[in-house]
Amino acid sequence: MVGGAEKWVMMVTAQTPTNIAVIKYWGKRDESLILPVNDSISVTLDPDHLCTTTTVAVSPSFERDRMWLNGKEISLSGGRYQNCLREIRSRASDVEDEENGIKIPKKDWDKLHLHIASYNNFPTAAGLASSAAGFACLVFSLAKLMNVKEDQSKLSAIARQGSGSACRSLFGGFVKWIMGRVSSRQKETSSTTGMRETVETSLLLKHRAKEIVPKRILQMEEAIKNRDFTSFAQLACADSNQFHAVCLDTSPPIFYMNDTSHRVISIAEKWNRSEGGRRSHKPLSTSQHRIWLCLYEC
Amino acid sequence: MAVEAEKWVHMVTAQTPTNIAVIKYWGKRDETLILPVNDSISVTLDPDHLCTTTTVAVSPSFDRDRMWLNGKEISLSGGRFQSCLREVRSRASDVEDEENGIKIAKKDWEKLHLHIASYNNFPTAAGLASSAAGLACLVFSLAKLMNVKEDQSKLSAIARQGSGSACRSLYGGFVKWIMGKDEDGRDSLAVQLADEKHWDDLVIIIAVVSSRQKETSSTSGMRETVETSLLLKHRAKEIVPKRILKMEEAIKNRDFTSFAQLTCADSNQFHAVCLDTTPPIFYMNDTSHRIISIVEKWNRSEGTPQVAYTFDAGPNAVMIAHDRKAATLLLQRLLFYFPPNSDTDLNNYILGDKSILQDAGLEGIKDVEGLPPPPEIKDGIPSQKYKGDVSYFICTRPGRGPVVLSNKKQALLNPENGLPK
Numbered sequence: 015m016v017g018g019a020e021k022w023v024m025m026v027t028a029q030t031p032t033n034i035a036v037i038k039y040w041g042k043r044d045e046s047l048i049l050p051v052n053d054s055i056s057v058t059l060d061p062d063h064l065c066t067t068t069t070v071a072v073s074p075s076f077e078r079d080r081m082w083l084n085g086k087e088i089s090l091s092g093g094r095y096q097n098c099l100r101e102i103r104s105r106a107s108d109v110e111d112e113e114n115g116i117k118i119p120k121k122d123w124d125k126l127h128l129h130i131a132s133y134n135n136f137p138t139a140a141g142l143a144s145s146a147a148g149f150a151c152l153v154f155s156l157a158k159l160m161n162v163k164e165d166q167s168k169l170s171a172i173a174r175q176g177s178g179s180a181c182r183s184l185f186g187g188f189v190k191w192i193m194g195r196v197s198s199r200q201k202e203t204s205s206t207t208g209m210r211e212t213v214e215t216s217l218l219l220k221h222r223a224k225e226i227v228p229k230r231i232l233q234m235e236e237a238i239k240n241r242d243f244t245s246f247a248q249l250a251c252a253d254s255n256q257f258h259a260v261c262l263d264t265s266p267p268i269f270y271m272n273d274t275s276h277r278v279i280s281i282a283e284k285w286n287r288s289e290g291g292r293r294s295h296k297p298l299s300t301s302q303h304r305i306w307l308c309l310y311e312c
Numbered sequence: 313m314a315v316e317a318e319k320w321v322h323m324v325t326a327q328t329p330t331n332i333a334v335i336k337y338w339g340k341r342d343e344t345l346i347l348p349v350n351d352s353i354s355v356t357l358d359p360d361h362l363c364t365t366t367t368v369a370v371s372p373s374f375d376r377d378r379m380w381l382n383g384k385e386i387s388l389s390g391g392r393f394q395s396c397l398r399e400v401r402s403r404a405s406d407v408e409d410e411e412n413g414i415k416i417a418k419k420d421w422e423k424l425h426l427h428i429a430s431y432n433n434f435p436t437a438a439g440l441a442s443s444a445a446g447l448a449c450l451v452f453s454l455a456k457l458m459n460v461k462e463d464q465s466k467l468s469a470i471a472r473q474g475s476g477s478a479c480r481s482l483y484g485g486f487v488k489w490i491m492g493k494d495e496d497g498r499d500s501l502a503v504q505l506a507d508e509k510h511w512d513d514l515v516i517i518i519a520v521v522s523s524r525q526k527e528t529s530s531t532s533g534m535r536e537t538v539e540t541s542l543l544l545k546h547r548a549k550e551i552v553p554k555r556i557l558k559m560e561e562a563i564k565n566r567d568f569t570s571f572a573q574l575t576c577a578d579s580n581q582f583h584a585v586c587l588d589t590t591p592p593i594f595y596m597n598d599t600s601h602r603i604i605s606i607v608e609k610w611n612r613s614e615g616t617p618q619v620a621y622t623f624d625a626g627p628n629a630v631m632i633a634h635d636r637k638a639a640t641l642l643l644q645r646l647l648f649y650f651p652p653n654s655d656t657d658l659n660n661y662i663l664g665d666k667s668i669l670q671d672a673g674l675e676g677i678k679d680v681e682g683l684p685p686p687p688e689i690k691d692g693i694p695s696q697k698y699k700g701d702v703s704y705f706i707c708t709r710p711g712r713g714p715v716v717l718s719n720k721k722q723a724l725l726n727p728e729n730g731l732p733k
Binding site (some may be wrong): 221248252259260265267 | 605
């Protein structure tokens, strides 16, 4: 049965988790491709509690790409959205929805427009990695819609161009974002993010990226593999603090933590020391939210 | 006429300034001798506004060494006090007070005991460098009392053993503490880069954010940083040496732009390595951060820096303005964001050189309330104010080094019995 050819709508809905870095990503060596100055490692959080849900739809009746975030229409004209859309579209293949009699050959995708609706069940722009979850979900759901035949790591490389930390939300559990090979072609373009200012002005960041993080990455991989909570906690706390330290070493200085964040750290540190080993640790992301991972050693 | 030999009291009173580091000292390579991991540079503040006054007295009638700090008797048994007393005593020479017929031979000094009274006109242990001024004053006044014939740099090496930053309070103006190489620390001492008249346009405003005791002492904090911060080693070895040279140039040439850039960057980096410590050390608080934001915004809107800021091991902000005009504009901004509590007299809210209030056109609270938002705030959203978050401000300037006070009224000990007045 052939449906009214001009009016069909094909949709896919997907859900993606957010993640929290335990060895931090801070500093790009290439602004447009979003390539970092060091590796990073994260823990993916349970999407039952924190997640992005995205529905992507395609129809010949759509006249332009449109997106709604948490119910409000937003612009897709920015470089990051355009990168993701372009990269996925170029990898689209034939799609057949037998149930509804819809067929989209590969060559049609670049003429068709998309409607995208996304919803975070946690606050946006408050340092809870909503752009990570959001871009990961966008890329993942579009890839499903367009029948993209790439593996999850390849999809993560596309999500990375939307938002660096998004690439780590393409997997569950413990995830590593590999920085990749440094090439002389890579260059910065101008933007006004704090991260760029740190790269340009912090003398400590270079040292961190070159000498300190590579060792910590290896130690963290070991700690995760062996479920060694003491090492895991030590490394996570140290790296969180060092990330905030290089933010402070920026011109102008960046303060993400406030007095309340500091009090939380003091409470955790005091308790850890009184227990001898480490019972809880407190990696803090770029905001005033405190993310506690309380794990108990058996 | 012979005075009763057993009861005479011989006294000296001296006054010493405090100082604020613009390239920071944080980290020792020797805990006992107090030898640092890098050089540091400071500005000495005008003792008219912030100072330590110390009276030292000697008498055969004293049966032990005693000290009173801000009226309270304290113990002299700690290593730092003992180091200073020992080092100065070993350099004592003959003293003759003709007026009172007192003669003390060099060999007598080690049998005689001392009474010491010291008074800071600013809060102790709240990051306003009270131990720097205090130990410097102790060493300086004892050296005068005991007729020690060492130069100021040698005295600074002794003061250093009481408190590292004390060595920089032996001079006025701009001072460098050379880290030295010798294991015995004899070459770790202070030298003057320029005196207080060299760059006397500068005006300094201190925001006293809190005068509570700070949580982490500098001594234990910097030891923890040396032991646990991977960034500190890099700072001390690669970054500070270059900054020291640039800062010396900036001071010599009165290049405020470079001076401000280096000062702010080094303050922030010091706090960064504190954060990079295990456990992390937070000396700045939300009010400190707000002050930094206010200064940074203004500096950027003007194109060239008008004000440098720096923070020691505490939340208090020390702001160094390019000139009087910049200081006045700064004060207006600070009072706009941090007005006094309604029951505070403006006269008690700005201390030190209060005449800056007149320059700013501020005679009373009403004038403060009438201050417009700074022009660099463009968004038209009403600015939030933080009433009461600053306890008070002090307005001062670069100042002179230690001096002896000859006015007997300023002595803190009674000349009859050597006890606190």
